[in-house]
Amino acid sequence: MIYLDNAATSWPKPEAVYQAMDGFMCQVGASPGRSGHRLSIEAGRVVYETRESLARLFNIDDPLRIIFTSNATEALNVAINGVLRPGDHAITSSMEHNSVMRPLRALQERGVELTVVSCSKEGFLDPGGIEKAIKPNTRLIVLNHASNVVGTLLPVIEVGAIARRHGVLFCIDAAQSAGAYPLDVSFMKVDLLAFTGHKSLYGPQGTGGLYIRQGVEDVVEPLMRGGTGSRSDSEHQPDFLPDKYESGTPNTVGLAGLGAGVQFVLSRGVNALREKEEKLMYLLIEGLGAIPGVTLYGSGDAREQVAVLSFNIAGIASSEVAMRLEEEYDILCRPGLQCAPIAHKTLGTFPGGTVRVSPGYFTTEYEVDIVLRAIRNIASMGKGIGL
Amino acid sequence: MVLFHSISGALRAEKLLKAEGVPLKMIPVPRHLSSDCGICIRFERADELKVEGILGRSKLEIQGIHQI
Ligand SMILES: Cc1ncc(COP(=O)(O)O)c(C=O)c1O
Numbered sequence: 001m002i003y004l005d006n007a008a009t010s011w012p013k014p015e016a017v018y019q020a021m022d023g024f025m026c027q028v029g030a031s032p033g034r035s036g037h038r039l040s041i042e043a044g045r046v047v048y049e050t051r052e053s054l055a056r057l058f059n060i061d062d063p064l065r066i067i068f069t070s071n072a073t074e075a076l077n078v079a080i081n082g083v084l085r086p087g088d089h090a091i092t093s094s095m096e097h098n099s100v101m102r103p104l105r106a107l108q109e110r111g112v113e114l115t116v117v118s119c120s121k122e123g124f125l126d127p128g129g130i131e132k133a134i135k136p137n138t139r140l141i142v143l144n145h146a147s148n149v150v151g152t153l154l155p156v157i158e159v160g161a162i163a164r165r166h167g168v169l170f171c172i173d174a175a176q177s178a179g180a181y182p183l184d185v186s187f188m189k190v191d192l193l194a195f196t197g198h199k200s201l202y203g204p205q206g207t208g209g210l211y212i213r214q215g216v217e218d219v220v221e222p223l224m225r226g227g228t229g230s231r232s233d234s235e236h237q238p239d240f241l242p243d244k245y246e247s248g249t250p251n252t253v254g255l256a257g258l259g260a261g262v263q264f265v266l267s268r269g270v271n272a273l274r275e276k277e278e279k280l281m282y283l284l285i286e287g288l289g290a291i292p293g294v295t296l297y298g299s300g301d302a303r304e305q306v307a308v309l310s311f312n313i314a315g316i317a318s319s320e321v322a323m324r325l326e327e328e329y330d331i332l333c334r335p336g337l338q339c340a341p342i343a344h345k346t347l348g349t350f351p352g353g354t355v356r357v358s359p360g361y362f363t364t365e366y367e368v369d370i371v372l373r374a375i376r377n378i379a380s381m382g383k384g385i386g387l
Numbered sequence: 388m389v390l391f392h393s394i395s396g397a398l399r400a401e402k403l404l405k406a407e408g409v410p411l412k413m414i415p416v417p418r419h420l421s422s423d424c425g426i427c428i429r430f431e432r433a434d435e436l437k438v439e440g441i442l443g444r445s446k447l448e449i450q451g452i453h454q455i
Pocket of ligand 1: 007008071072073074097099144146147148173175176196197208
């Protein structure tokens with residue numbers, strides 16, 4: 001079997017991730033931060049270690065600025081719903097995932113103004129377009145860092161500088177880039193950074209989080225309120241991080257796994273991981289580009305994107321290509337719209353979608369070669385049941 | 388003994404202090420001292436200035452240092 005759906009969830013995970021989760025369940029197991037006994041303290045340490053590793057990865061001074069959520073979607077909902085009020089204006093791009101688009105569209109129905117800045121049909125964004133969209137009531141710019149459809153990187157550094165200059169909050173969706181591409185929150189001037197644990201950070205599903213810059217928490221309402229283990233004498237939510245946004249018993253076993261995943265990234269180094277994926281992407285782009293009948297979408301340049309590639313074969317629906325890849329070649333990928341209808345409208349592939357292949361750290365060049373041969377065969381056999 | 392607002396804060400302090408070689412123990416907060424979270428860090432009286440310095444530099448908010 002060849003697994004090419006790492007953009008949905010990376011798999012397999014480094015061995016240390018399985019061990020950390022098994023170790024936590026068998027030897028610690030307690031609820032972190034709820035009691036003073038040694039197992040509870042140990043569980044708290046596990047969560048703290050994961051926070052600290054992530055802080056190192058994103059160059060965050062204070063690990064307590066990271067709050068844990070169950071995925072990037074929840075983190076983005078905290079950021080978007082926590083900041084925007086009726087009458088505010090928000091700006092986003094036309095390459096977003098529905099985890100950004102749907103919360104924004106829902107707020108639009110409740111009186112938030114929204115500007116969606118168009119990207120080119122390769123998926124690139126002109127930062128000038130963002131600056132032009134800024135108005136006196138603009139509160140928030142939300143931007144995808146790397147597209148989950150074509151991997152294209154958006155100019156977050158330039159937009160961060162623009163946002164800071166205009167006093168607008170800047171939030172990035174780093175679901176596809178965290179662990180796969182260098183991220184430095186102070187250099188990038190981001191106020192809010194949402195990440196997910198189960199993609200290029202190699203953690204299990206059900207983990208993710210949000211970095212909140214010092215002071216920004218004053219204008220971000222929590223999504224949920226409840227027990228935190230702190231201020232137990234008060235019936236009001238604490239105002240300090242991370243407790244303000246971390247109510248209820250966390251996914252400690254998941255965070256134990258995420259900690260091991262982030263350690264894996266730190267020990268290999270983001271640049272080395274990226275180099276490996278860039279090589280695989282180069283082979284895929286060159287190989288697919290040379291097959292008659294195959295259309296590639298996105299930048300067409302492995303250096304300008306993360307390890308996600310979308311294509312179509314003339315005359316065959318993306319869902320059928322994916323089905324044939326699985327049934328005839330045991331290759332697993334993802335067809336369709338990948339939860340990002342607006343990105344497909346930008347690329348000109350709506351509503352049919354694309355076949356998305358996303359290699360990962362454990363994908364080999366040999367596997368890429370098999371994939372290219374499989375796609376060449378399917379394309380040369382021509383029309384299937386049609387679009 | 389130093390008290391914190393949150394367990395996450397106490398755990399961050401534990402790591403910072405351990406890294407500087409301060410002997411310490413994480414213990415449940417004694418009943419007569421109220422605290423926002425259930426645990427605190429006990430250290431030797433002689434290390435008080437050092438502890439204050441390390442925590443001050445980290446800008447970690449504490450709830451207070453108490454003598455027991
Ligand atoms: C760009 C992008 N944003 C957000 C998400 C949402 O991540 P999650 O499903 O972990 O909430 C994903 C992946 O599903 C994504 O690719």
